[in-house]
Amino acid sequence: MRQNPRFAKRMKDVKESLESNPIQILTSPSDKCPFHKCDGTGWIWIKDWSKRNTNEKDEWQEECECYEQLMKQKEIERKLDLAQVPPIFKDATVNSFDIKRYKKKESRDTAEIARKAATNYVYNFKTMQEHGKGLYLFSEVKGSGKTRLISSVANALVKMYGVDLAFLKADDLLTQIKKTYNDNANTSEDEIVKLFRNVEVLVIDDIAVEKPNEFSERIFFKVLDYRMEHRKVTLFTGNKTIDNLGEVYIEGRVHSRIKKMALEVYMPEESIRDDEAEIENKELEKMLFG
Ligand SMILES: Nc1ncnc2c1ncn2[C@@H]1O[C@H](COP(=O)(O)OP(=O)(O)OP(=O)(O)O)[C@@H](O)[C@H]1O
Ligand SMILES: [Mg+2]
Ligand SMILES: [Zn+2]
Structure with missing residues (x-):
């Protein structure tokens, strides 16, 4: 059968080109790779046409320049997942902590100082860590943004320093431990305590909201x-x-330790939550009642 001359020419060109340069990159570069070299997986598939029909390997994968960066990012995502920051504050950042949300001038001034302290804490974390110093965000009023701000500090520490972090509601720790006293529990008080003793950075949200009792004081101690x-x-x-x-931890041992372990930062005595709820409800009520 006669071959189409143009097809034959094309085949000849391909053959010649493969002979002069038998190494071919099979992976199509994509924007997912910061260097635009791989398809975003961190790996590049290579084929050596000169090895075809031989016993040698003719196809293999090589690490892309983005590989290490990608692994670091994956490790950070894994750590963020493990940290268990409350889902609504998973993406919270210190920068997006909005001072204008507070209505009173006094609250805005306090919030400004608190945000600055949070930012400085993150930037000076290595020194803070050498001294074993954390933060203690305080406000009497509920819904003032304490959990929001501490979550954003936690997110930043994982992202910037790759720390291992655990976020814990104080009350959940006590509940978890009480559960271990059941006959069929598969963990013990000691195991849970050990876990939170050892984690590199621990966030305890809402400390001392419980009534004074010997049990919680013993655990936190x-x-x-x-x-x-x-x-x-x-x-x-x-x-x-x-x-x-000291009103809750009456023996004073927890209280004096926290004093040594954390720098106190005052949060505004104004609730954003109430305000937020009002706006949200107004919108949804429109849907309900037209
Ligand atoms: N500065 C801020 N910018 C944007 N949203 C904020 C800010 N501060 C608080 N919020 C919002 O206000 C609500 C209450 O904040 P948060 O839960 O942090 O308060 P809290 O002080 O921890 O309250 P509680 O004492 O009840 O634990 C949240 O929905 C949060 O998203
Ligand atoms: Mg809170
Ligand atoms: Zn790449």
Whole structure:
């Protein structure tokens, strides 16, 4: 059968080109790769046409320039996942902490100082960590943004320094431990305490909201005493000043440790939550009642 001469010519060109340059990149570059070299997976497939029909390997993968960066990013995503920051504050940043949301001038001034302190804390984290110092965000009023701001500090520490972090509602720790007293529980108090003693950075949200009781004081003492001795950073939020923690932890051992472990930052005594709820409800009520 006679071959189409143009097709034959094309085949000859391809053959010649493969002979002069038998190494071919099979991966199509994509914008997902910051260097525009791989398809975003961090790997590049290579084929060596000269090895075809031989016993040698003719296809293999090589690391792209973006590989290490990609692995670091994946590791950070994994750490963020493990940290368990409340889902609504998963993407919260210190920069997006909005001072204009507070209506009173006094609140805006306090919020400005708190935001600045949070930013400075993040930038000076290495020094803070050497000294084992965390933050203690305080306001008596609920819904003033304490959890929002501490979450954004936590997110920044994982993203910028790759720290291992655990976010914990104080009350959840106590509940988790109480559950271990059931006969069929598969963890023990010691195991849970050990976990939170050892994590590199621990956030305890809403410390001392419980009524004074020997049990919670004993648990927080066990966790915090170890963390203080090992200079591990703990970040707190609470609705009592550090000085007033003695009202709940009456033996004074928890209270004095927190004093040593954290720098106190005042949050505005104004609720954004109430305001937020009002706006949100107004919108949805329109849907309901027209
Ligand atoms: N500065 C801010 N910018 C934007 N949103 C904010 C800000 N501060 C708080 N909010 C919003 O206000 C609500 C209440 O904030 P948050 O839960 O942090 O308060 P809190 O002080 O921890 O309250 P509680 O004492 O009840 O734990 C949240 O929905 C949060 O998104
Ligand atoms: Mg809170
Ligand atoms: Zn790449």
